[in-house]
Amino acid sequence: MAAKTRVVTRAGRRRREAIAGLLFVAPATVGFLAFYLLPTVRAFQISLTDWSLLRAPNVVGLANYRRMIGDPAFWHSAWVTLTYVLYNIPLQTALGLLLAVLSDRLARSVALRAVIIAPYLMSNVVAGLVWMLLLDPILGLTNAWLAHVGLPRQGFLSSPDEAMASVAAISIWRNTGLTALLFYAGLQAIPKHLYEAARLEGADEWSMFRRITLPLLRPVLAFVLVTSLVGSFQVFDVIAVTTEGGPAQSTRAILWYIYENAFKFHKMGYASAISVTLFSVLILVTLLQMRLLRADHSDLD
Template sequence: MSTTPARSSKRAARPKKPNNGWLPFFFLLPAAIGYAVFYLWPLVRGIWLSFTSFNLLTPAKFVGFANYERMFQDPIFWNSMKVTVWYVLLNIGIQTVMALIIALMMHQLTQSTFLRGVVLSPYLVSNVVAALVWLWILDTQLGIANHVLEWMGLDRIGFLTDEAWAIPTIALINVWRHMGYTALLIFAGLQTLPNSVYEAARTDGASETRIFFSITMPLLRPILALVLIMTIIGSFQVFDTVAVTTGGGPANATNVLQMYIYDMAFGRFQFGYASAMSVGLLVILGIITFIQFKLTRAGETDLD
């Protein structure tokens, strides 16, 4: 007996899937509009202004690559770049190591939700508030930190007024604020690693140190690569902590690139030159991100 009619009836009985091909785009539309208005259009506008002389009082005048030529010959720009790189090295180096240690401790010793909240709490404080609090704590005359140093028999330190101390202090302030968030990102990555690999390593007699360097770090590499890319981009854009605590001083010792761009745009109304430096920073971050992505193989995993 033929089964063709039965098969045909089953096919006919299957409900047709609704054609909602437009629905995902409908939900993405608000985000796409926000991206175009607040990111894409300012980017295009900024690139155009970088080729002009514009000060809000007169129409933008096309000047070609004059702003970029000025940028390459500007000693303050290169000093700001050097200060920014020094800040990034301190901030990212200390923050990544501390965040990795905290994440490992949370993963190995406890997974308490309360402790995760405590670790994340500094990140919930705005940059401006955190900077103000540390400004008061580290004040040379009235700050409690210097009173403690004096009580210990040590000399007072101008944490935010001394050229040698200013950038390391600002870097440590931002390490304190962002360290918990970075630790939680790494902690989330640690939770995705399979326990079977660790069990096999311990069965073979591998020590915890050997397991960390031979298993944890290689398997965690894509997460660490992503964290480094995000934190380095954010560190190059440091502004509010510097603006609140030092204002770029003393003697341009903390005049990071974003601070210099802000001063040129809203202090001296040289929007064309400020836009050129912003485009330069964009190109530098793009190159750094590309190199990081390739060197760390962020798109690959060793779990396969």
């Protein structure tokens, strides 16, 4: 009799816990369904139509996707985005790691960390505006300084050869602080006795970094790489503020091209098709990265 009561109570408690658990995840689930899943499904639906935003849509099947494959402007924007990612990710990650290790191993000052994260507190739009003024070829401070040290004037955002690198530099300037902070947090999880032991064995800073820091930082590294890679494929706001895809389409990144199609050319169906494609590619890239970096394992266990 006593045993039976206990069983019932345990089952009841488990059910109560399950309900509480569901209640806890409910707000997030509702948000996910309403703001992520539903729009994604809608985008896929719209991508099968010729919706112009202003007229009732007709279903056109996969015509938008076929058009995309044969659209040189789409491939150009994909290529432009890829160059941005290639400028952005290696530099931002390396700089962030360097800053994190330096502030961890050399100067553990709160003020310094605050300075490093400061640009990230600014919105992309403000960062874009500030740098647009600084990088102006004739009126900007950067060129005044270049002239002062005897270097020739640079077009930066106005030159098709330098515009994408300039946009990437603005993003790196803004985001490196966050990357550094994430790495810094990761570094705090590495037991200090490992370094002490290594130092007793006579290891120098470089080999400690290579053999202790880097392997033990891998889960954080994976997180940083995945989020910043996905983020840089979606570069938009800095471009919208500074170059609007120009000059001569040198910064017409994929999200800008989607925006142009949807809201300037009134081709919502086509814009949705490109969005869905970008979404699928990013999911694949993310899965691949997680797999390669074994993101769910830590060498500390």
